[in-house]
Amino acid sequence: MLAGICAFCGNQTHFTARTAFVIKVVPDSYPQYQYEIEVSATCDACQRFNSALGLTRRANRSLNEGSILEGAMAVKEGELMTISSWSPSPMLPVDVSFVPEAVAAYLIEAHNALSVGAHRAVLLLVRSLIEATARQSHISDGSLVQKINAMFEAGHLRKGTKDMAHALRILGNDMAHGEIEVAPNQEDAEDALTIARFVLDDVYVADARRADMMARRSSE
Numbered sequence: 146m147l148a149g150i151c152a153f154c155g156n157q158t159h160f161t162a163r164t165a166f167v168i169k170v171v172p173d174s175y176p177q178y179q180y181e182i183e184v185s186a187t188c189d190a191c192q193r194f195n196s197a198l199g200l201t202r203r204a205n206r207s208l209n210e211g212s213i214l215e216g217a218m219a220v221k222e223g224e225l226m227t228i229s230s231w232s233p234s235p236m237l238p239v240d241v242s243f244v245p246e247a248v249a250a251y252l253i254e255a256h257n258a259l260s261v262g263a264h265r266a267v268l269l270l271v272r273s274l275i276e277a278t279a280r281q282s283h284i285s286d287g288s289l290v291q292k293i294n295a296m297f298e299a300g301h302l303r304k305g306t307k308d309m310a311h312a313l314r315i316l317g318n319d320m321a322h323g324e325i326e327v328a329p330n331q332e333d334a335e336d337a338l339t340i341a342r343f344v345l346d347d348v349y350v351a352d353a354r355r356a357d358m359m360a361r362r363s364s365e
C-alpha cells in the first residue's frame with residue numbers, strides 16, 4: 146500500500162499515485178523485472194503532493210527506463226512498491242502543550258532537524274532549549290551544567306532528569322566549541338530529544354497538566 150506520513154499535514158495516511166517515473170531497471174531482475182521508481186502522489190488527507198522513492202514489485206512486465214507512468218499504471222506500481230524514502234521528509238509531530246512559546250520553538254526546530262538528519266543541529270538546539278528553560282526559571286548565571294544543577298536545587302528538575310541532562314552536556318559543550326571528534330548519530334539525537342522532553346515535562350508540563358485536570362474535575 147502506498148502509505149506514509151504526509152510532510153504537510155503530518156497524518157499517517159494513504160496516498161494516491163498520480164504519476165511515476167521509471168528511473169532504471171534493477172540489474173539481473175529478468176524475467177521478473179523490478180525497477181527503481183519515483184512516484185508522485187497526493188495525500189488522501191490534505192491533497193498535497195509528496196514523492197515516494199523505492200523499488201517496484203518483481204513482475205512479468207517491461208517498463209522503459211526514463212518513462213512516465215500515468216493513471217492506473219502509476220496507481221498499480223505505487224500501491225505495490227517498496228518505499229525507501231519520501232520527499233519532502235515528513236516533519237515529526239511535536240506536542241508543545243503547556244510549554245512557553247519561547248522554549249517550544251526550540252523543541253519544534255529540534256524535531257524538524259531530526260527529520261532531515263541534522264544530528265549536530267538537534268544537539269545544539271536541545272542545549273539551547275535547556276538554556277532557555279533555565280532563563281525562564283530566572284536562572285541565568287554560570288555554565289550549562291551549573292544552570293542544570295540550579296534548576297535541580299530549585300526543585301524544577303527531578304534527579305533522573307538532571308543526570309540525563311549532564312550526560313548530554315558533554316556532547317553539547319564539545320560541539321559548541323567546535324571540538325567534536327565523532328559525529329553524533331541518529332541515536333544521540335533521539336536521546337537528546339528524550340532529555341529535552343523530560344526537562345520540559347518536569348519544569349512545565351507535569352504541574353500544569355495536574356492543575357488542568359483538577360480544575361476540570363472540580364467544575365464538573
Ligand SMILES: [Zn+2]
Pocket residue numbers: 151152153154155156188189190191192193
Ligand atoms: Zn497531507
